[in-house]
Amino acid sequence: MNVEKINELLDRIERAENELYAELGRDAETIKCDFLKERIPLWRYIREGNPRYALSSPVIYAMILPAVVMDLSVTVYQAICFPLYDIPKVDRSEFIVFDRHRLEYLNALQKLNCLYCAYFNGLIAYVREIASKTEQFWCPIRHAEKVRGVHKRYWRFLRYGDGKDLKKRWMKLRNALKEEKEA
Incomplete structure (x- = not known):
């Protein structure tokens, strides 16, 4: 390699x-953008919307409960474990960004949807970064099979089946995490 x-x-x-x-x-x-011309009034947005989309909204918005549980869980996990491992903490505010609700051309429902998506997608990115640092610390070995959508740290992991100087290279990857903290 x-x-x-x-x-x-x-x-x-x-x-x-x-x-x-x-x-x-x-x-x-x-x-x-001419904000007043672009905004679709809420009543028209709802009236002209696809009824199937409205029927799915309880399912979509019910996902907020497991998301909040996951958010709290990983935040507590990293608060307790990352200092023990000497891994720099992930700054939640770099991943969960709320700003689209300030767009004047969105109506109230569109803004609510944007807040939801910003939270959920930002949360997934936040959790992924915590998980990737954890994986780099505990198991930085690539899979034998092709994996889609890997995190940015993955390609620096050890090759599957390559156990040569395992401990030395594993410690090098752990030390790289500590260096992130210092940078």
Whole structure:
């Protein structure tokens, strides 16, 4: 395995992601919108909406309960365990961002939906980052099978079946977590 080549590719991906965020930030500055013309009044939004969507809303919004339980659970987990492992804590506010409700062209229901989606998707990203740091600490070994949608740390993990210098390389990955704390 060419570790240098993999690290070079991962660094390029990270630089490209940073460049993407910078470009999207510049693009956001150019957006102009006539808010009053774009907003769909709440009564019209509901009246013209698909009834099947309305019927599914109790199922969608019921998911908030397990989400809040998961949020509390992982927050307590990292508050207790990460200091014991000397892993830097994940800043929840970097993942769960509420800002779309300030968009003037959204009606009240659209804003509520945006708050829900921001919370739920941000929560999943927050939990994933906590889980990825935990995996890097306890089991930084890639799978034998192809896994879709892996987290950003995954490709730096040890290859499946490659036990050579296991403890040394495992400790190197643990130390990399500690270095994140210091950076």
